[in-house]
Amino acid sequence: MLVTGGLQEENVKCFSHTMSSIHDLPCEMLRSVFENVNSQDVPMLRTVCSMFNSVIKSNYCFLPRVAYLVKIFSENGRIMIANMKSGDLNECTQNLFEFDFKHWREIGIVELEFENIRDCESETVDQAITLVLNEMIKTKQCQLRKLTFTNVELSNKAAAVTQGLLDAALKQCENVTVENSILPISFQPESLNSAKFDHFRWISSTGSSPLPSTQILKKLQNDMKAAVNKRSFLAEMDSVTVEAACDFLEEWLRLPIASFFNLSFHNCDDTWKTRFLMECERRGLTHNYMEFQSRTHTNAHVKVSFSQDARTCCIWPVLDVPARTTGQSVCYARYFRDF
Template sequence: MSMHQLPSEMLRSVFQNVNSQDIPKLRSVCQMFNSVIKENYCYLPRVAYLVKIYSVNGEIMIANMKSGDINGSTQNLFDFDFNHWREIGIVELEFEIINECDSIKVAKAFTLILREMIRTRQSQLRKMVFTNVRLSADVATEVKQLFDIALYQCENVTVENSNLPISFHSDSLKSAKFDHFRWISSTGSKTLPSDIILRKLQNDMKNAVNKRSFLAEMDSVSVEAACDFVEEWLRLPVASFFNLSFHNCDETWKTRFLEECERRHLTHNYMEFQSRTHTNSHVKISFSQDASTCCIWPVFDVPARTTGQSVCYARYFRDF
């Protein structure tokens, strides 16, 4: 039996196992292949794309480019043919410098983007970024739904210098997939639940949900939550690499942190806390008085000489 005699459902199953780069090539094989792919693009592997939404002189623009490419197509958002999204998989969605546009236009833009994300079945999203974005409560519903998508799909969620009409719920945070989270100089309709986010990362680390490295950078976190995280890492037999940065940690915060460590019997040597399961593993904590920042990361000592020689240790940690 020829492939051309197979039912379209079976052909779709075959095409689902094809590399995303080869799907467009298959369309040129014959009219039947083209028809099946065109009708089922949303269910097939799609070429990874980065999409950026930004404003220029009050107009909202959209830039589409293949992941890894520098150049791409750029045009007015409301003139863009969103049928193109059926053929691509958006892996990164960025919003930049949307703060001086007409509120009605912004509302229409977010409504359009959300609708097309759903219509074209975008399920490959791995990163969502908001930078210098100021949004009113008029788009609260749309932005919340976009964030729900991000929390469900994304490994990286970044919000910087932005004002977003959103709030985070503990249930959605517990099931979120992100392992890189940044919320810097930004506000929402409610205060960011920094402690819950840190405990989510702590729980993922404890249950080996996150088998790679992770990072978090937030405007603030409580002393208790920071101590809980350090204490958990110190007793785990296998723990992830990480890099944590907390802002607004002044001298008062530092004093309270050290007092809490003493209360919990978390001893340290020059702000290095030794693992309770690995002799040469430590958690390093550094305070920057100028920036009022607390940084926490793991440090490991590894032998730098062979057995039989005087032991010399080299230090290393995972950077991001």
């Protein structure tokens, strides 16, 4: 035992003598250390010494990277790109095809926006979408949290690339927004089931196939049911079936965890409203002035509001006492809650 202990002590002394500083660590161990560093400190570490710079430069794709917002848009018939740090108002704008994408190795794209791309040649737009997707794959972008298409029109020639971009985003994004756009994409059941988004917005837009709004609402419903802690779910879509809306409402009313959500459905006319109320009655979903009380929380309710002018139906929870009870027309103490 004494001999063994002596050998161990000697080995420790030998190791301590050999590894006298962090600079003596192998590159693999340095990379493991840098993986736990704050993203803002990684660029500063490159200035410490040439060894640190070399390790970080060759492993940047695997290290925490500074969060950036990237915007792709058209200007005078050209496709432009704007890069900016998340939360920074200053942006660097230049022609997309002249942009040095090596910069993307050192940043983490958390938001990717395509805006106002309509006045360009379809071939140029297709090349731009292909370039962006390829560079995101090449630089191993894995921090994407939000994907947005606003006023974008893409031809069927870009279908494969656009579909690839959407499928990649569904694996990472918490927020997917498509507004006033024409995109050659479709939502596959397997992609939706494994998607991570909890904020979804699809307004005045079309795809290769109709939007599976019912399936998307069902996905949010299942995520809410499986959530251990409270989560927020926001969805806005052009239309949804009465049955799907009632399914979501019924699920929330019986859950032990009262998650917050905000649902907005467009194209809900008087016929939709009548069918919704009939379906609620058929299922035994009673309400007072369009407020549905939770079956597990005394002070939790769901408020349903219809706007006839905008033809929209909004549904959201209220986690307190009801604004009005049976026989009471207005609760003045809670007046501003509804209006």
